[in-house]
Amino acid sequence: MSTQRFQALDSLNKLQETPPVIPQGKISDYFGVDVFSKEQMRQYLPKDVYEGVIASIDSGKRIDRKIANQVASGMKAWAMERGATHYTHWFQPLNDSTAEKHDAFFEPIVGGGSFEFFSGDLLVQQEPDASSFPNGGLRNTFEARGYSAWDPSSPAFIVDNTLCIPSIFVAYTGEALDFKTPLLKSLNALDKAAVEVAQYFDKDVNKVYATLGWEQEYFLVDEALYNARPDLTQTGRTLMGHTAAKDQQLDDHYWGSIPQRVANFMKDFEYRAYRLGIPIKTRHNEVAPNQFECAPMFEEANIAVDHNTLLMTLMRRTASKHHLKVLFHEKPFMGVNGSGKHCNWSLATDTGVNLLAPGKTPKTNMQFLAFFVCTLKAAKDHGTLMMASIASATNAHRLGGHEAPPGILSVFAGSTINSILDEVEKRISDRKLTPDEKTEIKLDIGKIPEILLDNTDRNRTSPFAFTGNRFEFRATGSSSNCALPLIVLNSAVTVQLRRFKAEVEKLIAKNVKKDEAILQVIRKFIIDSKKIRFEGNNYSEEWQKEAARRGLRGITNVPQAFKEYMMPESIEMFESVGTLTRTELAARYEVKNETYLKKVQIESRVMADLAANHIIPTAIKYQNILIRNVKGLKEIFGEDYYEMAKEEIRTIKEISNHVKYIREHSHMMVEARKKWNAVESIIERAMGYSEEVLPYLDDIREHIDKLELIVDDQLWPLPKYRELMSFN
Ligand code: ADP
Numbered sequence: 001m002s003t004q005r006f007q008a009l010d011s012l013n014k015l016q017e018t019p020p021v022i023p024q025g026k027i028s029d030y031f032g033v034d035v036f037s038k039e040q041m042r043q044y045l046p047k048d049v050y051e052g053v054i055a056s057i058d059s060g061k062r063i064d065r066k067i068a069n070q071v072a073s074g075m076k077a078w079a080m081e082r083g084a085t086h087y088t089h090w091f092q093p094l095n096d097s098t099a100e101k102h103d104a105f106f107e108p109i110v111g112g113g114s115f116e117f118f119s120g121d122l123l124v125q126q127e128p129d130a131s132s133f134p135n136g137g138l139r140n141t142f143e144a145r146g147y148s149a150w151d152p153s154s155p156a157f158i159v160d161n162t163l164c165i166p167s168i169f170v171a172y173t174g175e176a177l178d179f180k181t182p183l184l185k186s187l188n189a190l191d192k193a194a195v196e197v198a199q200y201f202d203k204d205v206n207k208v209y210a211t212l213g214w215e216q217e218y219f220l221v222d223e224a225l226y227n228a229r230p231d232l233t234q235t236g237r238t239l240m241g242h243t244a245a246k247d248q249q250l251d252d253h254y255w256g257s258i259p260q261r262v263a264n265f266m267k268d269f270e271y272r273a274y275r276l277g278i279p280i281k282t283r284h285n286e287v288a289p290n291q292f293e294c295a296p297m298f299e300e301a302n303i304a305v306d307h308n309t310l311l312m313t314l315m316r317r318t319a320s321k322h323h324l325k326v327l328f329h330e331k332p333f334m335g336v337n338g339s340g341k342h343c344n345w346s347l348a349t350d351t352g353v354n355l356l357a358p359g360k361t362p363k364t365n366m367q368f369l370a371f372f373v374c375t376l377k378a379a380k381d382h383g384t385l386m387m388a389s390i391a392s393a394t395n396a397h398r399l400g401g402h403e404a405p406p407g408i409l410s411v412f413a414g415s416t417i418n419s420i421l422d423e424v425e426k427r428i429s430d431r432k433l434t435p436d437e438k439t440e441i442k443l444d445i446g447k448i449p450e451i452l453l454d455n456t457d458r459n460r461t462s463p464f465a466f467t468g469n470r471f472e473f474r475a476t477g478s479s480s481n482c483a484l485p486l487i488v489l490n491s492a493v494t495v496q497l498r499r500f501k502a503e504v505e506k507l508i509a510k511n512v513k514k515d516e517a518i519l520q521v522i523r524k525f526i527i528d529s530k531k532i533r534f535e536g537n538n539y540s541e542e543w544q545k546e547a548a549r550r551g552l553r554g555i556t557n558v559p560q561a562f563k564e565y566m567m568p569e570s571i572e573m574f575e576s577v578g579t580l581t582r583t584e585l586a587a588r589y590e591v592k593n594e595t596y597l598k599k600v601q602i603e604s605r606v607m608a609d610l611a612a613n614h615i616i617p618t619a620i621k622y623q624n625i626l627i628r629n630v631k632g633l634k635e636i637f638g639e640d641y642y643e644m645a646k647e648e649i650r651t652i653k654e655i656s657n658h659v660k661y662i663r664e665h666s667h668m669m670v671e672a673r674k675k676w677n678a679v680e681s682i683i684e685r686a687m688g689y690s691e692e693v694l695p696y697l698d699d700i701r702e703h704i705d706k707l708e709l710i711v712d713d714q715l716w717p718l719p720k721y722r723e724l725m726s727f728n
């Protein structure tokens with residue numbers, strides 16, 4: 001009798017619902033109370049210090065050491081009044097999580113007594129050991145040491161009596177060891193390039209922010225059932241498990257009523273999120289059973305990235321209070337939809353204009369078109385790199401198929417924009433326009449409706465869709481840090497904005513009027529990026545063929561996709577923008593491959609272990625029951641037994657066949673691992689694992705899943721899909 005599974009199932013019935021403790025009243029009463037916001041800074045810092053911090057936030061420059069001490073003392077006072085006893089630099093190393101090391105404000109005094117201490121030095125810089133975080137060989141060539149440095153553009157906050165100071169993490173030699181450093185660099189470069197183009201249309205624009213609104217999908221599983229699945233606890237996904245008879249085929253989960261236990265969990269983590277200033281707006285059931293989504297109001301991209309990573313941590317913590325486990329894996333269950341993290345991206349000015357939203361006048365629409373075509377062109381020149389930025393061992397299980405975009409990047413513009421782009425392309429030419437032509441074009445451009453948010457004009461199969469006032473990058477995986485796709489997107493768009501400006505200036509120098517010069521460059525960009533536009537079904541086979549015909553490269557194999565980082569055009573692009581150097585890219589490339597190969601290695605080990613220690617013994621136990629039964633039939637009925645036992649004998653044979661297959665292939669999988677473990681190069685090893693180890697996981701699984709259908713339910717050791725996904 002399999003005890004763990006049944007104990008877990010038993011405990012479900014005893015579970016008390018844990019209602020969240022949430023104060024009555026409006027969310028705005030407690031929104032942001034745990035954040036050292038600008039408003040709090042104004043109260044706790046002297047005026048000149050406050051202005052110094054704001055200036056450094058706006059300029060992206062490091063904080064002046066002289067004022068750091070005063071900021072630290074204000075921050076400490078604020079935090080201690082709210083019960084904080086510790087502080088930590090909070091940063092995002094190159095793995096799937098955030099890092100923190102808590103230090104107490106408390107300082108004992110030699111000889112007795114103690115006091116609470118926090119200085120500007122401690123606020124501004126700390127020195128974690130870089131060699132213990134993924135660093136892609138940067139520690140070998142240089143010193144192991146790294147330091148984390150305060151990022152004043154993201155406000156400090158308190159979690160669980162610890163003051164968390166959002167920070168960047170870099171090696172002593174200056175190379176970035178995190179996601180945030182290159183993100184901030186890309187945002188600064190984008191700001192400058194975008195301001196220059198925006199000023200063609202409005203001289204008052206002095207700053208452009210990238211905005212990000214993410215949509216986080218996730219699964220919830222009961223904690224006891226989760227703990228009874230070693231594959232879930234070790235790899236984040238089920239490596240085996242037959243699909244349930246009923247899962248998502250009746251389309252009855254999406255936007256269905258939220259189960260009470262889940263609603264309690266949601267309210268609980270949302271409350272904590274609100275206190276931390278995370279503006280959650282939306283919650284709903286997703287397509288698969290036990291799958292849900294939450295989405296905030298969009299924010300300035302750097303803050304939105306921090307808020308997403310912070311929220312994932314909050315959700316994990318809150319889940320355990322409700323005896324739940326939250327799964328951010330992109331594909332925890334085969335046969336039902338996986339989870340993504342759509343990244344909605346746009347550009348906003350300090351004058352309050354969304355540069356990717358059509359406006360009321362031909363002028364604002366021309367501005368919109370300028371930014372639109374620069375994004376198009378960025379996607380066309382670096383689309384494969386964009387897809388590489390979302391490639392991972394876990395996301396690979398989700399891409400393609402009929403639930404998520406395939407590995408080829410294309411842009412969906414929508415019928416209105418599409419026809420405008422075609423008009424501009426047709427009507428303008430390199431020669432000087434006649435006054436009539438000018439009027440007609442202005443009319444065309446003026447025709448773009450201000451509000452394009454029409455749900456009928458959505459393409460949910462597109463990896464990069466324009467949705468009326470923003471682009472939605474839909475291929476990003478649920479577990480990933482959204483900084484990575486943003487670093488690529490921001491940098492690629494920066495390059496095009498610079499090019500756009502340079503080309504307009506060239507024409508102006510040749511005495512072409514500004515308006516006409518802008519139109520001509522818009523047209524050029526439309527023509528140059530034509531092959532990236534696709535309005536049809538991205539999931540279809542025709543698109544695969546069509547994309548090949550257009551010469552669009554897609555990504556299929558994950559280590560192969562990583563090679564995009566080291567392509568000359570990618571290195572050139574990142575270096576010209578100043579986002580990442582060749583050395584940093586090489587380090588990231590290595591980290592990516594190493595993470596990939598380790599994840600596949602862990603999965604392969606867990607698979608072999610479960611097959612040998614859980615599945616095969618169970619199958620044999622059940623087979624012996626059948627054998628005893630057949631023997632018994634023979635004893636009682638003599639030669640007549642055969643007619644009666646024929647099917648059972650067939651099942652006995654079938655079990656043997658599956659067991660044999662699983663044994664042999666487990667053995668072959670281990671041999672393949674050995675072969676590739678002996679290969680020195682991490683890059684080659686990762687490729688070897690993807691081509692020669694990974695396929696065994698699916699092969700073996702298929703036979704285990706068949707056994708699950710045959711073997712006595714009472715004996716089966718692992719909670720089944722119908723049990724794991726049973727919230728309704
Ligand atoms: P849907 O679910 O249909 O895609 P929603 O209205 O739920 O659309 O919005 C999805 C996300 O898009 C939200 O996180 C929202 O904040 C974000 N969003 C809306 N406008 C912008 C913008 N200008 N920049 C970035 N994100 C945006």
Ligand code: MG
Binds near residue numbers: 215342472
């Ligand atoms: Mg969306």
